[in-house]
Amino acid sequence: MIVIPTANKQFARHEDVFLAAHSLSRSYGPITALSGVSIDFRPGEIHAIVGENGAGKSTLMRLLAGEERADAGGILINGNPVRISSPQDAQAHGIVIVHQYFQLVNTMTVAENIFLGVPPIKCRVGPIALVDHRRMRLLAEERLAPFGLAHAAALRVGDLTVAERQLVEIARALDRSAKLLILDEPTASLGPEETEELFRHVRAMKAQRATIVLIAHNLDEVLSIADRVTVLRNGKLIATLARDAINYDSVVEMIVGRELARGYQKATTTAGEPLMVAEGLAQTQASSFYSMSLRQSEILGIPTYVGAMIEQTLNELTGMTRYRGGSLTANGRDLSRAGISDFIDAGVCLIPGDAMAEGLIPEFSIEDNILLPNLSRFQTAGFLHRPALRRVVSDLIRELDIRPTNPDTPVKNMSGGNRQKVVIAKWLARGAKIYVMNDPTKAIDVGAKAEIYRLLGNVVTNGNAVVLVSSDTDELIGLSDRILVLCDRTLVAEFPRHSIDKGKLVAAVAGSRQQMSSSAPGHAP
Amino acid sequence: MTRSRQAIPADWGQFIVPAVFALMVLIFYAMDARYLSSANVLNIMNQVSILMVVTIAASLVIFTGGFDLSAGSVVALTGVVASLTVGYTDSVALGLFAGIVAGGLVGALNGFFVGYLGVSPLIVTLGTLNMARGLALILAGGSAIYSFPAWFTDLGTSRVLGLPLLFVIAVIVFLSFALLMRFTTFGINLYATGGNTQAARLSGINVRFVRFGTFTLAGVVTAIAGLMLCARTGGGEPTAGFLYELEAIAAVVLGGASLSGGDGRLWRSMLGILLLTALGNGLNIVGVHPHWKGVAIGAILVFAASLEALRRRK
Numbered sequence: 001m002i003v004i005p006t007a008n009k010q011f012a013r014h015e016d017v018f019l020a021a022h023s024l025s026r027s028y029g030p031i032t033a034l035s036g037v038s039i040d041f042r043p044g045e046i047h048a049i050v051g052e053n054g055a056g057k058s059t060l061m062r063l064l065a066g067e068e069r070a071d072a073g074g075i076l077i078n079g080n081p082v083r084i085s086s087p088q089d090a091q092a093h094g095i096v097i098v099h100q101y102f103q104l105v106n107t108m109t110v111a112e113n114i115f116l117g118v119p120p121i122k123c124r125v126g127p128i129a130l131v132d133h134r135r136m137r138l139l140a141e142e143r144l145a146p147f148g149l150a151h152a153a154a155l156r157v158g159d160l161t162v163a164e165r166q167l168v169e170i171a172r173a174l175d176r177s178a179k180l181l182i183l184d185e186p187t188a189s190l191g192p193e194e195t196e197e198l199f200r201h202v203r204a205m206k207a208q209r210a211t212i213v214l215i216a217h218n219l220d221e222v223l224s225i226a227d228r229v230t231v232l233r234n235g236k237l238i239a240t241l242a243r244d245a246i247n248y249d250s251v252v253e254m255i256v257g258r259e260l261a262r263g264y265q266k267a268t269t270t271a272g273e274p275l276m277v278a279e280g281l282a283q284t285q286a287s288s289f290y291s292m293s294l295r296q297s298e299i300l301g302i303p304t305y306v307g308a309m310i311e312q313t314l315n316e317l318t319g320m321t322r323y324r325g326g327s328l329t330a331n332g333r334d335l336s337r338a339g340i341s342d343f344i345d346a347g348v349c350l351i352p353g354d355a356m357a358e359g360l361i362p363e364f365s366i367e368d369n370i371l372l373p374n375l376s377r378f379q380t381a382g383f384l385h386r387p388a389l390r391r392v393v394s395d396l397i398r399e400l401d402i403r404p405t406n407p408d409t410p411v412k413n414m415s416g417g418n419r420q421k422v423v424i425a426k427w428l429a430r431g432a433k434i435y436v437m438n439d440p441t442k443a444i445d446v447g448a449k450a451e452i453y454r455l456l457g458n459v460v461t462n463g464n465a466v467v468l469v470s471s472d473t474d475e476l477i478g479l480s481d482r483i484l485v486l487c488d489r490t491l492v493a494e495f496p497r498h499s500i501d502k503g504k505l506v507a508a509v510a511g512s513r514q515q516m517s518s519s520a521p522g523h524a525p
Numbered sequence: 526m527t528r529s530r531q532a533i534p535a536d537w538g539q540f541i542v543p544a545v546f547a548l549m550v551l552i553f554y555a556m557d558a559r560y561l562s563s564a565n566v567l568n569i570m571n572q573v574s575i576l577m578v579v580t581i582a583a584s585l586v587i588f589t590g591g592f593d594l595s596a597g598s599v600v601a602l603t604g605v606v607a608s609l610t611v612g613y614t615d616s617v618a619l620g621l622f623a624g625i626v627a628g629g630l631v632g633a634l635n636g637f638f639v640g641y642l643g644v645s646p647l648i649v650t651l652g653t654l655n656m657a658r659g660l661a662l663i664l665a666g667g668s669a670i671y672s673f674p675a676w677f678t679d680l681g682t683s684r685v686l687g688l689p690l691l692f693v694i695a696v697i698v699f700l701s702f703a704l705l706m707r708f709t710t711f712g713i714n715l716y717a718t719g720g721n722t723q724a725a726r727l728s729g730i731n732v733r734f735v736r737f738g739t740f741t742l743a744g745v746v747t748a749i750a751g752l753m754l755c756a757r758t759g760g761g762e763p764t765a766g767f768l769y770e771l772e773a774i775a776a777v778v779l780g781g782a783s784l785s786g787g788d789g790r791l792w793r794s795m796l797g798i799l800l801l802t803a804l805g806n807g808l809n810i811v812g813v814h815p816h817w818k819g820v821a822i823g824a825i826l827v828f829a830a831s832l833e834a835l836r837r838r839k
Contacts, residue, residue, distance in 0.1 A: 067727065087727045103727050105720035107787040108713075116717055117728035119710055129710040 017079075018043045018211050019064070019095075019180055024073035026059050031415060033059040036073070037237045039230055041180060043209040046202060048226035050219065051255055052472070056235040057215045061182050064213075065097035066090035094179030098169045098186060106158035110149075111140035113157055114172045143171045147197060163190055167198075174201060181205060182213045187221060188305065199225055223248060231255055272296030275465045276348070276434050280326035281316055281489070291326075291491070292484060294434065299456060299466045301480030303473065303509050304439060309488050310469050311438075317467065318350040318436050319343030331433050344373065347433035351423050353442050355416070359423040362412035366402065366422055367393045369411055373430045396425040400455060417448020424455060435459060436467040441475065453479060473509075477502055485509055541832050542779055542793070545825070546800045553807035560810050567689060573802040574691040575600075575757070576772060577795060578698050578750035582743035583773035584794040585702070586646070589739045590719040590786025591639060594650040595631060596747045596773060598657035600766030603628045603751025605661045605670060608761030612672035620673070624755075625748045631657050632744015633737070640736030654770070661763040671760030681756035691753050698749060703791045715739060720787025775826045776801055781833060800825070 020040040026033050034056040041047055049057045062068045064075070066084040075082055077093050084090050090097075104113045112119070115136050122132040140153040147167040157165060166186065173181055183202075187195045202212050202225065216222045223229065229246055231238040231254040238254045276294040294300050304310040315321040317328070319340040328335045333346040352358035360369050370393050371378060378389045393407045400421045404414070411419055420440055427435065437456075441449045456479060460466055470476050476483055477500050485493040485508045493508040495501070553560040579596050586593040607624030611617055631653055638649040683690045706712030717725040718735045726732045754765055779797030782789025804825065805818045 088729045091729055097727075099727075103721070103724040105717050105724050105787060107720040107783075108716055112713055112717075113724075116713070116725065117730045119713055121710070128705070130708055131710055131713060133708070 016042050020076045022074045024070045026071050032235050034235045041211045044206055045227040046212045046225055048214045048222040048229045051232035055232040096173045096178035097182040098173045099184050102165050104157045109154055110168055111137045111153045114140045180211045184215045276330040278328045281323045294465045296463045297460045298481045299468055299479050301476040301483040302469045304469050304471050314438055349427040349432040351437040351440055353439035355419040355423050360411045365408045367407040369422055370426050370429050373426050416444035433464050438469050439471055556811045569803055569806050570692040571689045574695040575750050575753050576798050577695040579769050580773040580776045580794050580798040581702055582746040584777050584791050585739050586743045587777050587782055588719050588789050589715050592646040594770050595653040596770035597766040598654045599628050599631050599747045600751040601661040601763050602657040603748040604755045604761035605665045605763055608670040608672045617677050624752050628744045628748020632741040636737035636740030640733045665763040669762040678759040779829050
């Protein structure tokens with residue numbers, strides 16, 4: 001139950017406030033995603049919410065859109081306390097959200113998706129409502145036309161590109177006469193032209209007194225259009241700035257937090273012999289391939305972003321999918337046409353981004369999770385050597401500072417950072433040499449991040465190597481000895497440690513993004 | 526990207542089942558010309574009609590991402606309840622109504638547990654499978670009840686425009702639901718719930734109610750099948766409809782529907798059940814022992830599903 005405090009003078013003062021949220025808090029188990037955030041949204045403003053991964057942006061938006069309920073705090077709309085406990089409630093108040101991750105039904109057509117839940121009705125006979133498919137298609141084409149997608153109305157969503165799906169999501173939201181439109185990372189998969197097109201729509205909605213809430217990573221982009229900017233860090237509201245008070249550098253500082261800005265630096269190590277060499281890897285098309293090498297004691301950074309298809313590269317480098325051309329050797333072993341177990345034997349391991357979904361068995365204890373890839377080492381004829389295992393696990397728990405320290409703790413009861421440590425511990429116990437990490441800090445809080453960074457430093461001091469795929473540019477810059485920008489399995493740019501420059505790196509990523517979207521067919525007017 | 530995948534000549538897979546069907550008919554016809562005689566075609570229509578209706582119910586549930594194992598038992602329970610009611614009241618109308626209510630109640634029970642409590646449909650309907658069958662046996666006292674008047678049981682063998690009445694009823698049920706799914710919000714809500722539950726929920730569709738409603742409706746449709754069986758056999762048999770659910774599910778899968786929901790077409794499910802029935806009939810005509818029917822159906826099902834899996838892997 002949401003309690004509305006009576007003393008709400010702070011918000012009552014603004015007559016021109018559409019929605020005011022007061023002291024919103026939300027925790028997921030032991031992790032506090034949002035704590036005591038008060039924020040207001042005015043009609044006819046573009047309000048940007050910025051912050052690092054895990055700062056609480058998405059949680060705040062989900063609360064406003066009724067997809068989650070707050071543990072504490074209240075919401076006022078036009079000065080009246082309201083309860084938003086379901087998406088329907090939110091929609092009734094004119095609050096619409098466009099998700100970063102697609103909320104479309106792939107098996108249905110674009111037109112059906114745009115009008116999902118609210119299709120145009122021809123007539124009603126009792127409980128049966130006849131859908132006007134012709135009008136639905138025409139209306140959908142009308143919505144899609146500004147985005148150059150009118151032709152797609154009758155296509156199945158599953159047949160569209162990622163950028164096209166994003167535009168469909170936005171076209172869908174614009175259809176619902178929203179008073180408060182929340183766009184969660186709307187430009188992540190868009191090229192510059194599409195982004196400009198989107199911003200034109202956003203400004204038009206603003207002119208009609210709608211509120212647009214924009215969540216985005218690309219600060220330049222956001223600051224160019226926002227009327228106000230709110231900075232979140234660690235689930236707390238740091239500041240809300242009006243347009244004339246917005247200063248790029250100070251916003252960055254607020255986002256990162258001064259004390260953490262320098263915490264990323266990895267100790268310089270001298271790279272040794274090549275550990276892993278990939279040459280001309282290709283999976284299906286001859287046109288897209290890449291070559292790379294990874295040296296001992298090296299952390300090789302690869303930025304990931306929507307549409308870059310880094311996942312496929314990861315899968316090929318770890319044996320999850322087989323590549324069709326080129327060659328790959330790791331630790332001196334030829335891994336052409338090898339399977340996952342050959343990769344593991346060669347010392348290659350994958351640390352997935354979502355530990356609970358792909359890295360661990362949630363109900364298993366720390367010890368049993370560590371046991372899994374090491375079964376052959378701790379058994380004789382199928383009987384387990386528990387005491388030996390317990391010793392190894394206890395050492396690892398101490399070494400990696402895993403908490404709680406009891407090896408029998410089920411990993412589902414642990415925090416995100418500690419789970420990630422258990423995944424790494426699995427492979428340390430196995431003696432892996434090459435750690436391929438897929439956004440290992442994406443789902444964990446800032447404090448745990450610093451520990452993972454320290455851990456990465458330890459991993460490579462023993463002559464091992466890390467391929468660090470990350471969506472966090474600062475993390476890449478702080479940790480990597482070398483950064484490769486890949487897009488669709490093609491090498492776009494390479495930055496050795498001494499010449500890593502954030503501006504150039506961001507430009508390279510943006511450039512490949514642009515290239516990607518302009519080369520995607522189906523956007524010609 | 527999805528683009529490059531689209532370049533692969535899209536959906537040759539959807540022609541597999543029709544092709545297998547045509548090939549099968551040709552083979553049986555070549556082996557015995559009686560296979561396509563009008564008498565045998567009418568015979569196949571007769572055999573398929575009740576299973577068609579059960580398959581419609583199974584399709585509805587599977588398209589929403591559910592699963593219904595209780596159908597065969599519901600067929601039996603419906604027949605027993607209807608027969609008992611006719612026996613007590615001498616009113617066929619009341620009997621039919623009671624049968625429909627019984628089927629709808631079991632469906633609603635399935636729907637409540639699946640839709641509102643989030644229990645796995647496999648478990649819930651496994652439970653109601655046993656409950657409905659048990660209730661049918663208890664109510665009937667272990668033996669069949671033949672209480673329908675002759676005029677009603679005559680319907681089971683009568684013809685309309687030269688076609689078996691039961692087949693005509695099945696086609697009407699099929700057309701009604703095909704139209705409902707094609708032209709009404711019902712169809713959209715059903716496919717959306719099965720295709721992406723989260724997206725449907727966030728679009729304001731009451732997915733719990735859609736699940737509940739679909740199971741309830743499936744119960745009612747299955748009850749119609751049970752009443753059709755009454756018309757054919759003359760009464761309620763507590764052992765009737767044994768394993769109908771599996772044949773119906775097999776038909777839906779043959780029709781190319783995804784068991785995770787959101788994908789599938791009613792007419793393709795109909796093609797699936799027609800194939801299975803025509804196969805059984807054909808084996809019988811060419812003199813294969815009936816025991817081989819199950820083996821053949823199983824083999825075809827695994828074959829079709831494997832092709833489907835290969836196609837999706839591309």
